[in-house]
Amino acid sequence: MKKLDADDPITRSPDLVQENLERMRELFPEAFTEGKVDFQVLRQLLGDAVDDRDEKYGLNWHGKRRARHLALTPSTGTLRPCPEDSVDWDKTRNLVIEGDNLEVLKLLQKSYAGKVKLIYIDPPYNTGKDFVYPDDYQDNIKNYLERTGQVDSEGKKTSTNTEASGRFHTAWLNMMSARLTVARNLLHGSGAIWISIDDTEFANVRHLCAEIFGEENFVAGFIWQKRTTRENRKVFSSNHDYVVCYARDKFSFQAARKMLPLTEEVLGRYENPDNDPRREWQSVSLNAQAGHGTKAQYYKVTTPSGRVVEPPPGRCWVVTKTRMDELIADKRVWFGPDGNNVPREKIFLSEAKEGLTPHTLWPAEECGTNDSAKKSLMKLFDGAEVFDTPKPTDLLHRIVHISTCKDDSDATVLDFFAGSGTTGHAVMAQNAADSGHRRFILVQLPEPLDPENKDQKTAADFCDKLGKPRNIAELTKERLRRAGKKIKDETPLFAGDLGFRVFKLDSSNIRAWDAATKDVQKTLLDSVDNLKPDRGEADILYELLLKLGLDLAVAIERREIAGKTVHSIGGGALLACLDPRITADEVEALGQGIVAWHQSLAPVGDTTCVLRDSAFADDVAKTNLTAILEQYQDDDGHPRISKIRSL
Ligand SMILES: C[S@@+](CC[C@H](N)C(=O)[O-])C[C@H]1O[C@@H](n2cnc3c(N)ncnc32)[C@H](O)[C@@H]1O
Structure with missing residues (x-):
């Protein structure tokens, strides 16, 4: 039985550098010597395609290399389940994740790589009024907990990114490039990312996406009419935003893409x-x-x-x-x-299977405006103006309609700058309209709301009224609760998914070996139990799910075997018994019970069985249980439970 610790690859998000190296080694084995890349050989193999001139076409900024490094650094965090904030925990496949999106995207890699059909994001536009958090910290999880006020720190700093800072575009590019790089891995082969943006960073979004997704995968730049009235006291009234779309692979995206439904006017021509x-x-x-x-x-x-x-x-x-x-x-x-x-x-x-080819001009009467979005959100929140920059659900309807298919039960829609949760609302409403099965994953920072700040007071007071912590993620969840209820009231026959599971970003449940500690004796004693004392069984189970690449919405079954609770996840892909005590005379019944349950589940593919290391009274009990599980083999003599691990 192998003990998992914080350094084990299984307890971390994927090591993307290692994965890249493995992919390269498959293509060019001769360019590797003693596990390292021999660039001279690689250059020979690539011939004229190598461009090593100092001056070349592309986007450059200070910190670009660091941002790339940041994207490739594995996360040491985890996502802790929060059923009390969720709706329909047992049945729903939608997820709302509270946390910094870079860490969350890294944690989602194993479970959702290549599975997301549509990513929509509406990031801070970098207008000088919005927050762009710096990522330049040693420990990103600690940094995240500090800046969201979850732990104390002397070094807490959040500030708006103003032109006076001198690194105006740089800070924004650093933030976006790491996130887009990680997000790309999640996109399905026929998937696409759609990004709302205005003139401040439009050019940078185009260049950045060209680098990350490939210029050949540029689909279109849409102009959305966000305002129908004139902005006075301005040189020009800015009445539009952009929505920039890049595909993971343009040809696959185009083949899967949907047309818009035929309008009354077009139908009248038949x-x-x-x-x-x-x-x-x-x-x-x-x-x-x-x-x-x-x-x-x-x-x-x-x-x-x-x-x-x-x-x-x-x-x-x-x-x-x-x-x-x-x-x-x-x-x-x-x-x-x-x-x-x-x-x-x-x-x-x-x-006429084909509907209307979507235009690149999206008028207000079809997609709504900033103002209409604010008004309908206020209506949902009993007249309180809790969120400043919501997008209209009609705008998201259009994007969801074009990018996803109602019959595709795996059509996952991701928004990792969720704000008030418009994307989740639009996915549920679209499913109710066409009996679809799309699901959503939303990520939102629990950005603190300060009642002393006049712009945040209404939202902070609203959280107080709900009895919830004062932060934006609470608004996201409340919006979805209210939207789900509204959709149910308006379409009572719709039996689809109007719920969501909530998870919160936190440090790993597996105790990290703290090399910097002064109290060596305490660390040694702590590491006897590898799991943090304030974490529950559910926390550990969901961390295992993430680390083994299983869906966070998967069903978990429980059984009492020899007086211990055993969990089966993903139909037997993972079996876990996290009971704190397993004695020598319980081992036989527990081992045989696990084998019998696994036989009845008959999962396809590998099974991992995880137990708690400190539960065993001695090594004999541990070895005996391992032996029982290992002796359970298929006809070719391969163990049916391929990995037996302890935490
Ligand atoms: C412009 S708003 C999105 C609005 C959204 N489209 C809507 O319709 O409500 C951007 C959101 O991203 C969130 N945000 C900013 N940085 C983030 C980060 N690092 N991780 C997660 N969310 C973040 C902000 O708190 C804000 O709510």
Whole structure:
């Protein structure tokens, strides 16, 4: 039985540098000597594709290298379950995670890499009024707990990022580049990221995304009309924001992308003047500009009235004669009410699988405005203006509709700057509208709200009224509770997911070996039990889930075996008994009970079994239990429980 400690790879988020090296070694084994990269060999293997000139095209800023390093440093944190803040804990697949998004994104890597269809983010625009937290701390988890007021510190510093700071764009780029780098790994092959931004950082978002996602994966830059009124006292009234979209792989994204539903106006164009049994249709031209045509597209067509027609001057038919004859035979060509006009193709409504191609201009009447978003949020919060910069749910509806499919039960939507939770609201509303199965993961910093600050007073008071801590994550959760209830009231027949599981970022449950401690004796004694004393079984179970790459929404079953609680997670992928005491005479019954349960679960794939190291009275008990579990083998003599570990 191998003991897991804080240095074990299983207790950390993935080591992305190591993963990159392994990928490279697979491609270029000859470029590795004694585990290190030989750049000279690599350069030879890559030939002319290497650009090592000092001056090259691209975005550069002070701290870029550090930001890359930060993205690659594994997190030592964990996510602790919080059922008391959640809605429908047992059934829901939606997640709300309180914490700094960089750490959270790292922790989600093992469970959600390549699984997210849509990422939408609305980060701070860096207008000089919003907070951009520095990440330059040794211990990011400690830093996070300090700046959110969860632990004391002398070094706590949060400040707005003003132009006077001299590092205005730099601080923002450092913050964004690490997060986008980690987020990219989570995107599904046909997924895309959509980023709301204004002119302050629009150019930087384009350059940064080109580096991280590849310029070839740029999908479009949308202009959203965020305001319909004029901003007075300004040189120009700024009435739009941008939404920039990059795909993980543009071709896969385009193949999976959805059209917008047909509008009433477009539907009105479909008619059935010839009583076609295939019902309503509209006609489209069958001729095109001649420059693009081949010889086979110039021929004569005889209309039903007997008139012989050719393509109009300067034009050719869009189909060959054979295809035209097929269309005519299938009554798919319209020659006008008298059968005398130039031919046009009939497109039936029933066959028009494609809807409207989305425009890159998104008008206020279709996607809402900043003002309409604020008003509907205020309505949901009993008239209190608790959040300054919500996006309209209609804007998110559009993005969710284009990027996800209702039947895809794995269509995960991630927003790691969740704010008031508009993305979660839109996902639930969209599911209610089309009986979809999409799920959401929202991440929001529990950014403190100060009642002494006039801009934050209403929100802080609102938290007080709810009896909740004063921070923005409380607003996110409350919005989702209220939105879920509203959707249920408006669509009582909808039986889909309107709940969410809450998790909170914290330091790992596995006690880190504190090398810096002065009290060596205490550390030695502490490490006898590797688990922190203030953490419960559920905390440890969910940390195991994350570290083994299982979904945080997975069902957990419990059974009493030999008087101990044993948990089965993911249908037997993980078996865990975290009881604090297992005596020598309990080992046989416990071991056999675990084997019997595993047999009935019959999971596909590997199983890991985890026990508490300090639970065993002596090494004999531990060795005996390990032996029972190891003797349970398949026909080829392989242990069915492939990993037996202790914490
Ligand atoms: C512009 S708001 C998002 C608004 C959201 N789209 C809505 O409709 O309500 C940006 C949010 O990101 C949060 N935020 C900023 N830095 C963060 C971080 N490092 N981790 C998680 N959330 C963060 C802020 O607290 C803020 O609520």
